[in-house]
Amino acid sequence: MIQKFIIQERHPRLLLFFAGWGADETPFKGYRPANSDFMICYDYRNLSFDSQVLKDYEEVNVVGWSMGVWAASQVLGKIIADETSKNSRLPLGKTIAINGTPFPIDEERGIPPAIYHGTLEGLTDASLHKFLRRMCADSAAFRKFLAITPRRPLEELREELVAIETAYITGPAYPFNWSTSVIATEDRIIPSENQKKAWTRDERSTPFLAEAHILIRIETAHYAQELFEIYLEKEWTND
Secondary structure, three states: OEEEEEEOOOOOEEEEEEOOOOOOOOOOOOOOOOOOEEEEEEOOOOOOOOHHHHOOOOEEEEEEEOHHHHHHHHHHHHHHHHHHHOOOOOOEEEEEEEOOOOOOEOOOOOEOHHHHHHHHHOOOHHHHHHHHHHHOOOHHHHHHHHOOOOOOOHHHHHHHHHHHHHHHHHOOOOOOOEEEEEEEOOOOOOOHHHHHHHOOOOOOOHHHEEEEEEEEEEOOOOOOHHHHHHHOOHHHOOO
8 A cells, every 4th residue: 555645844733634546645645624634545456554654643524536435444353452452542633534444345335346346457548537537427537537536557456456456355344433424326436326225224234334424415426526625624613
């Protein structure tokens, strides 16, 4: 995993953002959460994470988007489990999941396996272009995204899909409490009804829901600049 500071100014709090599959910092580096350092995490070909960067913060707020919701759950859930055994504590503030679930490849709570495998097996420059278009609400939003789209090699993205599936199938599922989940009603990547089920309290989902969990539904697409304007910037202005 790559961890990249966008703001590193010794603020007492950190906004830790886990981006989606195929991402880098490019689409998100323009956001400026107030009175906060800002780190972006991406590239889930492995889930190695340097937790030492968190130790000096009084508060760590977490935002996960798309596949980043699963990655954050795994990474931070493991850190919390390890620290509990050492009688220490990760100073978590808000934890906000956007258009993602802790169940990345799941018929009812994530991306259906057939669609996931179809993306992997048919991955080309052309199919990636179509995928990115489906992320966006319309042609105008897609044109804006193309100006800031990540430029990672296609082979990396293929490796990332394989690694995510392997980690999800073979690894432990660490519990991690999300305080808020945001679902785009027009999501064409992770079906909104699957997201809704993932955030419904039952035996599988409860380990990932904070006690006072809030579910927000917004009429938009999987990727929408207004979502990031809210949750990577405005959310922290008066917080």
